[in-house]
Amino acid sequence: MELTVIGQDAGPAAEGGCSSSGCGGTSDQLSHLPESIRQKVQDHPCYSEDAHHHFARMHVAVAPACNIQCHYCNRKYDCANESRPGVVSELLTPDQAVKKVMAVAANIPQMTVLGIAGPGDPLANPERTFETFRQLTEKAPDIKLCVSTNGLSLPQQVDELCKHNIDHVTITINCVDPEIGAKIYPWIFWNNRRIKGKKGAKILIDQQQKGLEMLTERGILVKVNSVMIPGVNDEHLEEVSRIVKQKGAFLHNVMPLIAEAEHGTFYGVMGQRGPTHDELQALQDKCAGDMNMMRHCRQCRADAVGMLGEDRGDEFTMDKVENMHIDYEAAMEERAEYQAAALATLEAQRQNSGESFVALSSIGKARRETRPVLMAVATTGGGVINQHFGHAKEFLVYEASATDVRFIGHRKVDLYCEGGDTCGDGESVLQKTIRTLDGCEAVLCSKIGYEPWEQLEQAGIAPNGEHAMEPIEEAVAAVYAEMVSSGLTDQAPHSATVQISA
Amino acid sequence: MAYAIVESCVNCWACEPVCPSNAIADARPHFVIDANKCTECDGDYADPQCASICPIEGAILDPFGVQANPPGSLTGIPPERMAEAMAEMQAR
Known part of the structure; x- marks a missing residue:
């Protein structure tokens, strides 16, 4: 697989070799x-x-x-x-x-x-x-x-x-x-x-x-x-x-x-x-x-x-x-309008990403090997970070590395436990949510409460509300850049394995 | 003589279109076989069609009142294991 690096002298890369979503990863299928x-x-x-x-x-x-x-x-x-x-x-x-x-x-x-x-x-x-x-x-x-x-x-x-x-x-x-x-x-x-x-x-x-x-x-x-x-x-x-x-x-x-x-x-x-x-x-x-x-x-x-x-x-x-009364014609027009706008947004995100994507050169001067990092993102859609940590029913997981940011998958927050504070084995909803984020080292959301903030930090996951409303990949890349410059990526990650549940 | 659908039926529709005699009707609480129309597929197919596509063990009785698909025969789950699992779930 060819890795695309933005901000180096090789000009063409900045022109669109890196699509907004999953640059260099498998999800940039569209560009090929x-x-x-x-x-x-x-x-x-x-x-x-x-x-x-x-x-x-x-x-x-x-x-x-x-x-x-x-x-x-x-x-x-x-x-x-x-x-x-x-x-x-x-x-x-x-x-x-x-x-x-x-x-x-x-x-x-x-x-x-x-x-x-x-x-x-x-x-x-x-x-x-x-x-x-x-x-x-x-x-x-x-x-x-x-x-x-x-x-x-x-x-x-x-x-x-x-x-x-x-x-x-x-x-x-x-x-x-x-x-x-x-x-x-x-x-x-x-x-x-x-x-x-x-x-x-x-x-x-x-x-x-x-x-x-x-x-x-x-x-x-x-x-x-x-x-x-x-x-x-x-x-x-x-x-x-x-x-x-x-x-x-x-x-x-x-x-x-x-x-x-x-x-x-x-x-x-x-x-x-x-x-x-x-x-x-x-x-x-x-x-x-x-x-x-x-x-x-x-x-x-x-x-x-x-x-x-x-x-x-x-x-x-x-x-x-x-019992719904619907004007089908008007609805179809509204759909067409919305969808044209959404496609335009997508296209703009695709075009912009080449320029605003965090340049590799900004990530540490010495070209040391930095390990990849998983980050969780709370979003309600639109390709931006726009959801409160506590409202998220699922998190998208991205992997950031020295060369790209790619989408890895999603983690569902257990829906069976919405009702009370405790469920089944006495684990709180928050603890369960944190457990589903296993392997992630940061969680990006629009806002986050004090209690989850503390517990996430204890679990070794850095909460981050500083990139609200920003495009996901750019925010993930920016957080990764901070981690690299603070030397976090020189240390081994904590790890455990959790089975995926329904 | 006829096949019969009993209460464990989940109304999944699989049997209705495969019956050569149009003997099966969508009904509630569960689908039913019209005993007057059922031919046991005699003359049409080697195997009774409803009992051959039904996914639910025990939902169809043969003309002798015996389960055409007894517990474990379709899912492969041994009945003892199923009983254990049910007990474990209820204990929770």
């Missing part, structure tokens, strides 16, 4: 892309890290049936606090879904994308899925449509997908080896039979790969999702990444396994652990040599609404939607 693809992803929050600060998406739960079983999924549970794929609060008919989309798009001008992702498999419910798409193409032509599938019926449905003007398809591919597949998929329903074990896994894998090839041949952008399951497919996913790239997938999203006994999934009940933050990042970095990696996925519910990381589904339940 042909214009035609850039157009397709620049306002899609799930396909572009930059876009996810500015644009919103929603899923409509019209597809209940599924044709396979995955060991990380259980269709029995539906808890409002549970945020994971496969979970929904209310199932919608296509007509209801269309109403809901129109209502959300009228109230959230950031909305650019409608996806169907379940709660089962969209392509195992072709009539409901395609009827929803058909109506939306007519009524909200500015909304991008996309679909997320396990791939089993994909080859049969590719032509139908093309008819509906769908630009983006996500396939969940956890393996290319049936031996491993048998440990992830206990059965599939295929040609009117339930097929178990390796035989079923092989059929599924073959269909996924065939579907991927058919889509890329037709010019549809394909993102591949993989669930990282330690001890099952973690070592195998590098190979998966290589193969799907070869076949034309555009982006690879390696997500951590969510497994809790209370979800009733095979992995949850059997005590299969999820990966730690470090393990996930290490695998993403390994795959990044071959592939564009997505690191901003929030593993949202099949009925999620809003910006990634937020869920405004409660504001748009069907009973509320039925």
